Amino acid sequence: MAKAMAKNPTEVSGERYRVQHAALPSGVHVIPLPLSGSDHELMFNVTWNPPTGPQVREYSLEVHSMTDTIDCRSNLCYEFNIPGESLWSVIPAYPSPVPEGCAVRPGCAYLVKLIAHPWDGHTVANLNVELDGK
Structure with missing residues (x-):
């Protein structure tokens, strides 16, 4: 008669630790606004729709020149x-203290x-965003 073997308690099971990935963001819109404290830079007010799938734990935003x-x-x-649970954020929230820092400027194109x-x-x-030079 075969003996039932106890499972190793340190053994990792794929089912036990499966991660439910977040829903794909949708309805993303970007509105450029003046950046407080700067005379020539802008900030993006980014909005999006509520998730329609698996729960989102948190979001992150990137803006690439x-x-x-x-x-x-x-x-x-x-x-x-x-x-x-957020449906909006602004980026950057304040002007960069260094010239090489993050900046959104008129007349430039960005990937958000x-x-x-x-x-x-x-x-x-x-989302690709092209700003006019005004």
């Missing part, structure tokens, strides 16, 4: 730990990424 000119080149703008967490590499909404 897509225009490779002296006036438009800037470092990545990054905002994280945005609560999962809204990432829902837990992230699986696909729960990201991308």
Whole structure:
């Protein structure tokens, strides 16, 4: 007669630790607004729809400069730990204290990424934003 073997308590089961990834963000809109404390930079007011799938624990926002000119080149703008129940955020929230820092400027193009967490590499909404030079 075969003896039932006890499972090793340190053995990791895929089912036991399965992660439910967040829903893909939808309805992402970006409105450029004047950035308080700056005379020539802007901020993006980013809004999105409530999730329609698995719960979102938190969001993060990235703004990448897509225009490779002296006036438009800037470092990545990054905002994280945005609560999962939020439907908006502003980025950047304040002017960068260093010239090489994050900046959104008129006349430049940007890629805005809204990432829902837990992230699986696909729960990201991308939006291209081109600002006029005014």
